[in-house]
Amino acid sequence: MIIRKFKNIDIDYVDGILIVDNTGKIVHSVRYNPRFNENAKEKEYRDFINKNYLEAYPGLEAEESTIINCLKDGVPIYKKNQVFCDYEGRVYNTQNLTIPIIRRGKVLGAIELSKDITSIQDLSEAFENVESVKAGTTGDISKKNIASVKYSFEDIITKNDEMLENIEKAKLIADSPSSILVYGETGTGKELFVQSIHNYSSRRNRPFIAQNCAALPENLFESILFGSVKGSFTGAMDKQGLFEIANGGTLFLDEINSMSMNLQAKLLRVLQDGVVRRIGDSKDRKVDVRVISAMNMDPMEAINKRYIREDIFYRLSVMSIKLVPLRKRKEDILLLVRYFLKKYNTLLKRYVKRISKEVETLFFVYHWPGNIRELQHVIEGAMNIVKDGIIEMKHLPVYLSETAENIYFYDEEEVTQPLNDVIEVIEKKMIIKALEKAGGNVSKAAKFLDIPRQTLQYKIIKYNILIE
Missing domain, CATH: 3.40.50.300 (P-loop containing nucleotide triphosphate hydrolases)
Structure with a gap:
């Protein structure tokens, strides 16, 4: 029915699919074209998720965007060519078919199917x-x-x-x-x-x-x-x-x-x-x-x-x-948290005072593969749904909440103990789990934990862990 609406549509295949919610936040993005796969790693595409569409593609004006116009008008849009760049500076010229997602008369989001037609010119x-x-x-x-x-x-x-x-x-x-x-x-x-x-x-x-x-x-x-x-x-x-x-x-x-x-x-x-x-x-x-x-x-x-x-x-x-990854400069985590809280309190007009003790503990044991940028996005995301008070576990992204479920936390009374004591208990538990998963192989366990073998050996002795 949608295809019949456009008599001159000329998309014989697609090499990109993008899905946004009704606020313009990207919830899914994938490209199949080798021009992008060769240079753009999967990690970079994960960076798109939860970004606002215009933040991911800063070279595109809202009034020119097929996605934004589709969300605004709630009707399918076909555009023969749209030239723009993403936040990494990659240039695109695409043919787009953008379809609104509508339920009970309300626009919930949009799906865009695109074909890369970028030329050297x-x-x-x-x-x-x-x-x-x-x-x-x-x-x-x-x-x-x-x-x-x-x-x-x-x-x-x-x-x-x-x-x-x-x-x-x-x-x-x-x-x-x-x-x-x-x-x-x-x-x-x-x-x-x-x-x-x-x-x-x-x-x-x-x-x-x-x-x-x-x-x-x-x-x-x-x-x-x-x-x-x-x-x-x-x-x-x-x-x-x-x-x-x-x-x-x-x-x-x-x-x-x-x-x-x-x-x-x-x-x-x-x-x-x-x-x-x-x-x-x-x-x-x-x-x-x-x-x-x-x-x-x-x-x-x-x-x-x-x-x-x-x-x-x-x-x-x-x-x-x-440059040192965030997991190896844990002393900077709270400094950065306070900086991002101040920044997004101003930008988002919020009054968030701090993160909870539980969140703080999670931040210290989490390995932060995306480093400071990931921490920034976590804080920004949480502050979009918290107006004031404290950032709790429930405000964090799903993947972090799932990580927390696999980590041992104290109850409310115990969490008032010194943070270093809490971290040592969690660290010991994680080392034991890694060794079990590695069948007692210290080198493999060190890879699972993403730390040097010598560091793991030191911690095994420190915590008096027996290797079976």
Whole structure:
């Protein structure tokens, strides 16, 4: 019936399905197109869940969005092409069939079926706009300025010794022209550190250009990095690349391990000689650019798996900073909780004072695979349903509540004991369970718990745990 409503519909297959509720919150998102699967890991798609649609796709205006209009009008919408970018800067041009979910006359949400029709020309034309969205500016990309760099070292919330050492190290190397590699798990604050380094350096009033290496295909990325001359390929125009635009300032290449080996070899020449040559040109151009790169995996692992060339790794990591995952900086959890409570009390006009003791204990024993970003989303989600008072277990996401069910908690009287005592009891219980699951194999149990084998051996002795 819906298909008959649109006589000119031309979607012979779909490679994306998106479902939102009536507030625009994404409840399901999946893409089958290899263009996205190659570079976008499953973890990134999980980041979409529970985000507002316009937050996940900041390059899309509400009045242009088929999803938002479908929710507003409660009627199916077919659009032949919709060009936009996601929060990682990936460019899309899609054909969409958007269908409202209606029950008893009330719009409960919407389902969007989409077909990726993105062409190289679409990506090239959208690039300047995408970069402006990411920078928080509008207009020509070459007019970006310091206003797009909002973080400084004062924004890094920590009392962890290793992280404090990282901050001091970053300050010392901020004015060096040498390349820096910042690495750590997803959500540990890599761009926060990178922007802080730029803001602390003498280049602070010069351009800061950020590009996610996973966001663009290789055949476009080369022209984006190095520029092009008219006629060098179909649709090519005389255009500066990112190195020329960043001249005198900082170029931040995020997820550098997603860049193709072929393009890494070309990047190496620029890093070594300080000159770029636009595609189709015979002229070399001298550039003065401080390159900072980032990756969300251990560099040695990236080299072994051939995600990054060994020669370019050593060139990019003249100086390196390893960020500590949240599970290894537990002393920062309450600091961050207080910060996010204050932030979202202001944004959401709430009066939430604190988290409950039970939630606090869970936060200390949970492993936080999404790190600080995950903690932020948990607090934000809870504060959307709590107006004042205390965040309780019932306010947390379902997956965290299920985690809590597998952890031993004291009763109300016992939970008033010192927090460290409570944590030790829970930690011992988790170690025993891991050892049982591993059949007494300490190495396997350490992997289950995501801690070093030596650390587990120490804790086994500390808690006097017998291995059967």
